[in-house]
Amino acid sequence: MLSRIAESLFWIGRYVERAEDTARILDVHIHHLLEAQLESEAELCGVLLSVMGVKIADMAAEELTARRVVEILAFDTTNPSSIVASLVAARVNARGVSEAISSEMWEALNVTYNTLFTESGHGSAFTPYAFFRFVRERGAVVSGLIDSTMSRDDAWRFMVLGRSLERVDMLARLLAAATVGPEPDWVVLLRSVSAHEAFLRTYRREPEGHLAAQFLLLDRLFPRSAFYSLRSAEECLAELDPRSARVGTQDEGRRVLGRLRTTLEFLRVSDLMSDLPELLPELQRECGAASVAIASRYFRQTNVIEWTVERAEFDVVQPIGL
Template sequence: MLARNAESLYWIGRYVERADDMARILDVAIQHILEDATVDVDRQARQVIQVLGLESPESDDPLDVWTLSERVAYDKDSVGSIVDLIGSARENARGAREVTSSEMWECLNTTYNGLSDAERRARRLGPHEFLAYVKNRAAMFAGLADATLSHDDGYRYLLLGRSVERVDMTIRMLLTRAGDPANSPAWVGVLVSAGAHDTFLRAYRGVLDAENIVEFMLIDRLFPRSVFHALRVAEHNLSELEKGPSRVGAQAETLLLLGRARSSLEFLEPRKLLDGLEDRLLELQDTCREVNEAVTAQYFHVSPYVSWADARARDSEARVIEESEL
């Protein structure tokens, strides 16, 4: 597969997943702000922007629900907004039409073209209209990719990008609550953001406890949005992309990073997850950044062509210089 097509599929997976998860986080944050009259709206809005890794507005004016929604969701000129992410996914799909299905392209194109109508409805009825639209379309795209794309190397790049982004965004969901007391009811927001509320209640028999929530979202083996599960999916797809046994070095760096992150979670004691949780999450987030850099260097940035003729010419020139000096 051409490196540019592989890179496009990888980033399509990342962009769609990030837009989906940002919509989930923003939806829960806005609902929390609107329902709890004791919340400091400006502080909460700035915390959401910071956790999502976006730049805060330059103005010092207090933020409200509408300015938060504008910055995270609607702003076409802000890098990293939901509209910007979907537009980037669409442009990558446009440049890689030969390796994506028609259904995938049509889904992204229709989603992008429908953002303006969704925004108008949201400005009239509330941000939930826009965020629900993004979540539904992202789910449709994931289903179409699974059903209409051959599960070959292209599909593996798409899943690799989605999984790396899912790890990062699940960590951000947990970071929104990492400083809260263990008995805070706000921990439930993490489950709602990840679409995990009902599944968690079935798994833990309705016991809503911070330790159980962190355990479920961090190291659960079966839930697809847990950090451990996403790391394992990324590791599996990356190992499938390796065409043979790799030597120790740059080729094995990405698998080494993913395997180390997975094993660091695999043998944790569940009841001690809250101890040093924020430091552990930030360390995993750094690993995601390193994995992205390693994947880019290994698969997408092809080494320049080596001209052996030029090398021989340089050697001959060097010998002439040495002989003239003698």
């Protein structure tokens, strides 16, 4: 497959997951914010924006409102990680590689985009709640189509690889935001990643912080857990390059992800809560490192090259002696 297409597929996976997860995170927190005391609203908003990667240093305190947070994280097309920007980016990438994905997938992304821009006029016609639900639904549609309409070939692997990495990164952000400030409502948090029911069936009790974190990070069976997603990503890499070295691994991406997965796998469960403040940034960092490693291995030279014209001889030639 063309490197450029592989890269686009990887990023479609990431962007769609990012949009969906951002919607999930906002859904929990907007709820939370509306209930909070007025004076703590600014602080909570600041935390949320920081966790989502928005630089708030030059924002005035009165700008830090729930409404503004939704604008920035959901609708702002100039914020590259907002929901709308992610969906636009996913569609632009899909357009460039539409011959490499199923036409259903392309249509799903295209219809999502059309709904945002053509029909409702920039998504703002939605209430936040309806908008987040719409985004989650579209995410589910795309995910479903990835799994049901694409052959398990390299195209599928790059897409799932992107989706899995993004899922880990966003889960770390979700937890980081939740573990700041007042004790979060763990039921809402679990629901936001569609994990509440699975949690109840596993633990048969109402969630507490450490159990919820344990479930989201370490569970081996729940598909949105960090452990599960890391393992999926690793499997994709293993299948992309099935050659295995006798010692260690040649594949830097696989090495980074494998090590991270083992960290989670052999973590002392009782230490989880105290390790969390280090663990969450590590997850994000290592996912970034894996992404870089994957890019340098599979997506080399996908950029446009600008050419410089070599200087011509007569520019410097010395005069002929006359």
